[in-house]
Amino acid sequence: MATKRTHKITLIPGDGIGPEVSGAMVKVLEAAGEATGVGFEWHEYAAGADAFEATGEYIPKALYESVEQNKVAIKGPVTTPVGGGFSSINVTLRKKFDLYANFRPVKSLPGLETKYPNIDMIIVRENTEDLYSGLEVEVVPGVVQALKIITEKGSSRIAQFAFDYAKKHNRKKIHAIHKANIMKLSDGLFLRCCRKVSEGFPEVEYKEHIVDNTCMQLVLNPYQYDIILTENLYGDILSDLCSAFVGGLGLVPGANLGAECAIFEAVHGSAPDIAGQDKANPTALLQSAVLMLHHLNEAEAAERVQSGIEQVYREGKTLTRDVGGSAGTKAFADAVLAAMESPVAAK
Ligand code: ATP
DSSP, X not given: OOOOEEEEEEXXXXXXXXXXXXXXXXXXXHHHHHHHTEEEEEEEOOOTHHHHHHHSOSSOHHHHHHHHHHSEEEEOOOOOOTTSSSOXXXXXXXXXXXXXXXXXXXXXXXXXXXXXXXXXXXXXXEOSOBGGGOOEEEEETTEEEEOOBOOHHHHHHHHHHHHHHHHHTTOOEEEEEEOTTTSTTHXXXXXXXXXXXXXXXXXXXXXXXXXXXXXXXXXXXXXXXXXXXXXXXXXXXHHHHHHGGGTOTTTOOOEEEOSSOEEEEOSSOOOGGGTTTTOOOTHHHHHHHHHHHHHTTOHHHHHHHHHHHXXXXXHOSSOBGGGTOOBOHHHHHHHHHHHHHSOOOOO
């Protein structure tokens, strides 16, 4: 089929397992695009330690300019050094482009058995504030202070995003997750903003849970949650927890959304323990690409990729190790390509 529309997309393969899962994602998208009349122009940039080696900058100026121009990027994970070194590339990009909404759907894949079947929830995480402000200072030797920044503007707009989404997509319930019993001012402000926004959406049930109780409630009965609306740090932790319901970090996609730009990335990190071994599961980045295709209004291509992924899971023959199979990253991607070529109707 002749290409009808071409999208320019900034591609940040990342490091660790990033290049492997990004390679798989590009291959699958190219094939889906070919079949549905969608073309992609990939503008590829390194970030983090690799970029520093090549350009002397952790985030090259050209990368910023590319995201500014294209408005859409997809990235693999970029390693953040623990306890020192440079600031998180992920956090820096989210702040630079004011990508305030981190949208993470957690949905079971057909055929993949877990302890919690038929999960379908969404985590909406504030993406620019909280302890991720990066404002830390050593007050005196042996005493450090980290600033948790919560603003009315930041809290209101993430709540608005969650309720707008719920209304548009007919989701029934939103839980605001907090620790306002201890952080009375900061989490108290977050809650007040959520409550105020909720008043404009009587059709969406609004509830509040304290974050520690939420962890227990999630493990006991995740089905009580529909949309989880929360601050940056709680959202980070709850995302990893919730990924386990559907088979782990190899599966859960994410979108970082702002008024101007969007960067799509998996929930998982760079997984150095399995990097370069053809062991990584590319499903999370592939499903992030599906979110990107919907964002680009390419529903047919999105559906083709999602159906291909689901068919491979339903058949269960070519799964990666993290979900109980023995296939490598490349074999999994090839299986998705084959499934897209020869779709079998779901029973
Ligand atoms: P970050 O804080 O940077 O998000 P993290 O602490 O969540 O990272 P990850 O790098 O995501 O850590 O890895 C956590 C575990 O999950 C590791 O054992 C890793 O191998 C596994 N893992 C993560 N992503 C994948 C994947 N795509 N496929 C298979 N296993 C994965």
